[in-house]
Amino acid sequence: MIELQNVTQSYGGSALLTDVSVQFAPGSFHFLTGPSGAGKSTLLKLLYGELRPTRGHVQLFGIASTNMARDQLARTRRRIGVVHQDCRFLDHLSLAENIALPLQIAGQLTPADRQNLADLLVWVGLAHRSDALPAELSGGERQRAALARAVMIDPEVILADEPTGNVDWEMAQRLLQLLIELNKMGKTIVLATHDLNLIRAAKTQVEARVLRIRDRQVQLAGASL
Amino acid sequence: MIELQNVTQSYGGSALLTDVSVQFAPGSFHFLTGPSGAGKSTLLKLLYGELRPTRGHVQLFGIASTNMARDQLARTRRRIGVVHQDCRFLDHLSLAENIALPLQIAGQLTPADRQNLADLLVWVGLAHRSDALPAELSGGERQRAALARAVMIDPEVILADEPTGNVDWEMAQRLLQLLIELNKMGKTIVLATHDLNLIRAAKTQVEARVLRIRDRQVQLAGASL
C-alpha cells in the first residue's frame, strides 16, 4: 500500500533518516514513536508526499511519489486522511464546512455524507461547536477537528501526527477507539505519538506494531512496551 | 500577585467560567487541568491580560487588567512569561533571536543574557537548532522554544499552556525540572496540562496545587491525584 524503499531524508544538513525501508500493509495499525525532533513528522510527510525523499523511493499505492505530478499527488491525497501536527484550516469557513472540505473538493456532498458528518462531530465531542470558526476553537478542539476532517473522506490510509497531544486522557481513548474501529473496517492507520499509555491501551484491543525512530533508523520496538 | 475576583467569562454565548475567585500567591506552583474545551487557555489568557473578564476583576500585580492601558499591559507582560498553546514566533528571525526577542524589546542584551541564552538552549535541547527558522522546527521543538522564550526574560510569573503536549516523557520531565528550579527561586508557576503523570511527578518534588476546571468553576483537586 505505502512503502519506503531505502529512503534517506535530510533537510540540507546531516540526514535525519538513512536508508530506511518500511512497509505499511493494508489494514495494518502502526504506532510511530521516538524523541521530539527524531523525524516522526518528517516520516509521515514522506508517506503522503508533502516531502519527496532525498534518496530512495516512497511508493504510494504502487507509484513512486517522486514520479507523481502535482495533480496526481493531489488526487492520491484523497485516499489518505492526514492529521497534521499543526492543524491548518480555512479560517473563514465554519468547523463543519472545514471538515466537509475534502469531500466538497472531490465532488458533491450526499445526504449520507451529512449524516456521517453529524455522527462524527458527536463522536469527537464537537457537535456543539460545529458553527464555530477555527480561530474560536481550543487547542484540543482543533486536533479533534483535524482528525474528523481526515476521517471524513473515508480514506484507505489514515496518518495522524500527535492527534492526542492536547486532549485529556478520556478524549484520547475515545479518539483511539475511533481509529481502532476504522482499522477493523480495513483501513491502514499510522499514528505518531509520544504517549506510551495510549500505545499500551491500543495494544490490548488491536494488533499494533510500534515503530521507533532511533539513530536515523526506524526500528520495530519489541515487548518493551 | 495575580488574583481572579468573582470572574465570569463568556465568548458571546453561555459563560465558560462563572464567578471564579482564585489567588496565585508569589512562589506558588499551580497545575491547571480539566477536559479539553473546559477553559484552561481562557483562564490563562485572563491571567496575562489577552482577555479581559466579562464580569469581575483580574488583578495583575495589584492593578485590575480592565483598568490597564494597552501600553501598561505590554509592560506588565515583561513580568510574566507565557508559553502559548499555539507557539507564535517571528518567522523571519532565527530561533535564538526569537528567544531573545522579549529582552531586546525591553532593552539591550547583556553578555550575561547571552550566556543564559546559550545555557537555556542546551537545557531544552535546542542548542544545535539555534540558527533554524521557526518554520523549520518540529512540533516539540517549537514548544521548547516557546518555553525558553518565556523563561528568558526572568519573569516573576510563568504561565505555560500545555508546554509538554508534543514532547516525549523524558523531555517533559526535563522541562518540568526547569520549572521546578525556577519555582524554587521564587517564581510563580501556572501550568495547564492534561498529563496526569506530569502532575504526579511534580508532586514528589514540589508543593503543587492542582486546580481543576469543572462545571464552570475552578476547584482544588484533592488527594485523588
Next chain:
Amino acid sequence: MTSLLDFLRGSQGDGRFVPPSKLTGRLTLAAAAAMSFLAVFALVLTMAAHRQAALWGQTLAGTATVRIASPHEPEQVQAALVILETTTGVNAARILSEDEHAALLAPWLGPDLPLQDLPLPSLIEVELSPDGIDTLGLNLRLQAEVPSATFDDHSRWRAPLIDAAKRMRNLGWAALGLTFATLAVMVALSTQSALASNKQEIDVLHLVGAEDRFIARAFVWRFTGRAVAGALLGTGLGIIATLLLPNDPAAGSFLTALPPNGLGWLVPFLVVPLVAAVAYLATRVTVMRLLKETTL
C-alpha cells in the same frame, strides 16, 4: 443580475473556498478602480485632443486662397476657377464677394475704405478635401495659364497650430500609454499581493486534495471579479468626472467639447475588459507560481 453579482462576489465556481476580502483583498478592487478612473480620464482627454487636432487641421487646412493680382480681369479669374475645379483635392472654389473682402481687410484698413476704387486683387476661396492637394502641380498649372494667380494654402499661419495639435495628440497618446501601463502594473501587483496573503488557504486546499486547476479557478474568478468590480466603479466615476468637465466651448471657437460624442462614449468602457484581462492573467500566473512554490 443575481448571477452577475455572484460572479463579482466570486461565489460562482469554487469561490467559497477563497476567504472573503481582507484588507489586502480590497486593494485589488481599489487599485482597479483608481487606475480605471485615471485611464478613463486620460482616454477622454486623448480623444478630445484628437478631435481638437482634427478641428484645427480642418479649419485651417480645409481652405486656401488664390489671389489674382491683376484687378478687373474677370476672364483670368474664370480661367483660374476652371483650373481649380478640375484639380483633384479641391472640393469647391468660390470668388470672394466684395463684402467678404472688406470684412477680411477691415482690421488693417478700417471698415470705411472704398474698396471698389482700389486696384485690389481678386480672391478665390478654395475649399480643400481632407485628402490634401498637389500644391506643386497646381502652382505649375496656374503659372502656365493664369500667370498673375498665386496659390496660398495658408501654411505659414497653419504651421504652428498644426504643430500644437500634433503635439497635443502625441502627448495624449504618451500619457494614455503610461496610464495604461501603470494600470496594468498596479492591477497585477495588487492582485499578486492580495493573493500572496492567501498562501495559507492555498496550502490547505492543496493538502486536502485539491488539484491545481481547482485552486487556480477558485482564485482567478474571485480576483478577476474584484478587479472588474473595481474597473466598473472607476470607469463610472471617470465618466461622471468627464461629465463635469467644461462641455460648451463658445460657439465658433477653436475648441471642441471635452466629453466624447455619440459612440465615443463607449470607448472608456474598453477599460473594463482590459482590467479584467490583466487581473485574470496576473491571478493565474501568481496562483500557479505560488502553487509551484509549495513542495507539498
Next chain:
Amino acid sequence: MTSLLDFLRGSQGDGRFVPPSKLTGRLTLAAAAAMSFLAVFALVLTMAAHRQAALWGQTLAGTATVRIASPHEPEQVQAALVILETTTGVNAARILSEDEHAALLAPWLGPDLPLQDLPLPSLIEVELSPDGIDTLGLNLRLQAEVPSATFDDHSRWRAPLIDAAKRMRNLGWAALGLTFATLAVMVALSTQSALASNKQEIDVLHLVGAEDRFIARAFVWRFTGRAVAGALLGTGLGIIATLLLPNDPAAGSFLTALPPNGLGWLVPFLVVPLVAAVAYLATRVTVMRLLKETTL
C-alpha cells in the same frame, strides 16, 4: 550613504523586527514608483501647459493696434501717439513702417500692390504691459482727441487661443490633482495591505511586551523607507521620460519646450516628500488601527 541605505532598508530603529519584503511588501515600493512616475509626468505637462498658456497670452495679449482712418494726417497720428504714451499699461507705441504694413496685407492684397497710392489708414503698433490696460478709458480719450482713431486689442483673434490656453492649464491642474489623489490613495492602500499581511508579527511583538509606540516605529520606518525608495525610483524614471520628450519646438513657433527649465527641474522632486508623508501617515494610522483591533 550607508545610513541612507539603512534608512531605506528600515534597519534604522527597530526595523529588524519587521519581516523583510514579502511579495506584499514590494507592492508599496512598486506602487510608490509607478504613481510617482505618473505624477512627475503630469507635473511636467502641467508646468508646460502653464508656460504655453503664458506664451500665448503674452504673444497675443502683449500687442494691440491703433488704426487712424484718415490717411495722410500725421498730426492725428502724433496726437494718438502722445495719448498712448501717457496711458498706463502701454509699454511702447510705434508707427508701423510702410514695409511692415505691406507685409501685413500681403496675403490679401498681394505683395505688389502700390500701397503709397492707396488711402490706407495709418497703423500704430502698441506694446502692452502685462498688467493690462483700461480699454474703455483709452477709447474715450482717443475719441475725444483723435476721432478717426480706433483701438483694437485683437481680442477677437485672441479669444480662442486664450480660451485654449486657459483650458489647457485647467485640465493640467485637474489631471495633476487626480494623479496626486490617486497617488495618495494607492500608496496608502498598498502600505495598509502590506502591513495587514504582517498582522501576525504585530501580534507576536505585542504579546512579548512591546509597547504600541515601539511597534509603530518599527513598521513606520520600514514602510516609509520603502515608499521613499519607490518614489525616488519613479521620480527618476519620470525625469528620464521627460528628457525623452520633444524638446525643441521650431524657433519662433507658438510652442514652449516641454521639459521644465532651470529651477523648474526641482519641482518634480516634490513628489518624494509627498509620497513619504502619505506613506508615513498611512502606516501610522494602519498600525495603530491593527493594534487597537487586537484585544490582546
